[in-house]
Every structure is written in C-alpha cells, then in structure tokens.
Amino acid sequence: MKINEKNLSAFASSATPVDRDGWLDMRGEIGKSYQKRWFTLKGNLLFYFDKKGDKEPVGVIILEGCTIELTEEEAYSFKIVFQCEGGRTYFLCTNSQASMEAWMKALACASYDYMKLMVGELQRQLDEAQAEAAAEAAALVTITPPEEEPKVPPRGQRYNPFNRGLEGSESKTVQGSRHHKENFRPEVARKKVPFRDIHTSYGRKILADRNEWRTKLAKQKTTTDQPLIEL
Template sequence: MMKINERTLIQYANTRQVPDMEGWLYKRGEVNKAFQKRWCTLRGNLLFYAEKKGDKEPLGVIILEGCTVELAEEETEHYAFKLVFHGDGRQGRMYILGASSQQELEKWMKLMACSSYDFMKLMVVDLQHKIKELEIQQSSNLEDVANPPVAPPRATRHNPFNSARKETKTWLDIHNQIGAQIMRDREEWLNKYSGAAFAQEQGASVGNHEVEMTGDKLLVVL
C-alpha cells in the first residue's frame, strides 16, 4: 500500500509549474449525490479539486492509476464522464465529473486517459521500439552508401538504340557506286566487241566488211 504525505501533496498542488490543465468541473459527491462545482487542477497523474480557484489547500486529490476514463452517457445534467477504478478484476470506486461544454469534456477525458504512470510506461516502450527501428534503418542506409553498386565494364555496355539504326548513304555515294558499275560494264563490252574479236564472232553475217569502233559507237563499213 502506498503512503501519501499530505504536506507534500499540498506543496505539489501549489507549485509554480504550469499544470497540464485546470478549470471548473462539476463533481458528484459520494454522500450527497448532487453535483458540486469544483476548481480542478491536473498535474501528471494527480487530479486536485478545491472549493474555489486560488485555495492553498485542495479538498481532495484523485490518483489516476488503475482506472479507466469513460463517457457517462446516463448523465444529462452536464457533459459528464466518469473515472472507474478496477481492483482484482472488480469495479471499485467511481467518480463522476461534468464539464460545461463538449469541447471541455473532450480535453479533460483525453488528458486524464493518458496521464497515468502505466500509460506513460507503455509510451516509453513504444518510443524505444521506434528509435531502434530508425537506428536499424539508418545503419542500413549507411551500408548502402559505403558499398554503392558497381557499374558494368565499358566493353559489356552498348547503346540499345544503335541496333535499330540503319546505314544511310548520300546521293553522291549512290551516284559514284552506280557510275563505277556502268564503267565496268562498258569496258567489258568494248573488250568483247572490238576489232577482230567482233569480226570473228560475226563473220558469217558480216563477211569481209570492215569493222570500226569510234568511241562508244560500232561501225560496219560495207
């Protein structure tokens, strides 16, 4: 069982440190079931409530450990929520508090739900896991930088567009190629049909007529 020093609690309630939240709440009494307006101050997992703002000694304190924060839907007088304490699997003490607006209700509920030591411990464990994951990822990135991928040798690389490129020829190249072929054909024709060779081949029809070659023209003199 935890012992609480009353004087220490009073000093902590009046510390100059800015509280997590403070403001008016309506608290249903344990004996008198009517709602009573109380000035509430939330510091860590301790909810102090006083009769009025500025009181040096609070009327009481609720330690927000081992409880759940739930919406009090059955209450219609205020925007109400409840702190339900659980012990050995059974419901224990329950506090019913009411806010003046839906916005205030949501603020108080969210802060109280994450103010317990158990919740903070879970948050620390979760943050430690995230930090470890970031360290692993950073280490992996550093290894990638230290060992960058090596490019393949120059000889094994080729431009894929070169295979589709066809050899092109200018008009002058085509003219010279065809002209050379024509000159070879002309020389072959001249050698075959000049002088005695032609006379011998055509002797039956030409007889003793004289054959003369002038330039590219073949003349037969009768």
C-alpha cells in the same frame, strides 16, 4: 498507501507545470448533487479546490488503475472508475463537448502505466528508425577496389616501361613517332609486293653494280699488269 498530506498540499500549490486545469462539476457515488470545483492536473495527480487560487486542495485523485468512461446521466459528463476492490467512482461534468473530450483525453493519458507504454512504443520506433538509417548508410558506402597491380610480361619477353604512362589515354602513340595521329594516313595503304618481284628488282641492281666493278678491275689490269681477281 500512506499519503503525506503536507507534501501533497505543497506540491499542489508549487510552480510545477500544470498539464490541465479548469472548472468542473463533481459529485460522489452517494450524493446526486454536483458541486463546482477547480481542478488541476499535475502528472498522475488530479487536485480539486473549492476556489481557484487556494493553497490547500480539498482532495486529490491518484490516476492509477482507473478507467475514464462516459456517463448517460448528464450532458457532457464522464466518470473516473476504479475497478479494484473498495474502489470508488467520481462523476464529473463540464459545459461543452470539446471541454469534455479534452479532459477525458488528459486524464486517460496521465497514469504512470500509460506513460510507460508510450515510452516503450517510442523506444521501439526509435530502434526501427536507427536500424533503417544504419541500413541506408551501409548501402551508400562505396567499397574502393584495391589498386591494380602492374602486369608482368611473360619470362623472356621485354616491354617498354614508358608505355605504362600512356595506358588509359586516348592515343597510345608517342608524339612525333611514325604511329602518331598526325603522321598516320589510313587512306594510304601499303601495296603488298611478292618476294619474287623484290628479288628480281634488287638482283638486277646487284648484277649491274657487279659488272661495273669487274669493268674497273679490267681497266686496272691493263695499266698495272696485275692479275684479275676472279669472283
């Protein structure tokens, strides 16, 4: 892959946000001595300079297709290993355990492949969250039942349309009617009277009225000499 050194130098010294920077000791595969370099990580590009504030980097490591591993040579040391054919290994060393762990984590997460995996995982989590939210929203939706149609009485049967307004109320009686609460006294029960007693009671009154009427007719006959009308 061809690299435009001029563009890389401009990018290294630009105002692009820096993911991590600091001093690290570095050596290659051949030499055994470490050299102190100022490192700047921007995206998947790891620049290293002779001094902090230099405009042009000494070199750049493209963090793609590599692994970040611990070493046993020096304390707080690790390496960047390229497993491809012709790949090389960079040995780096810092001054504390915390600094070493922070650098290893930052370098391991800098590659494009890692970011692609992270974006895919975040998209999966987002899809699951949206599906759960949609399911919860669907569960909260209350289906409004259709308005109940008015009941139609059987053919030939009549009903009072004003009673419809009383449906669902506590009292289904009209104010002032004989069925109203105020007029209704459940403790007073009507006595059931046999038909024979009713016939006898009203029959006597009818007979008395008839006899009184016949007496008046008899008196009228004596005064007018008109024939008596028999019933």
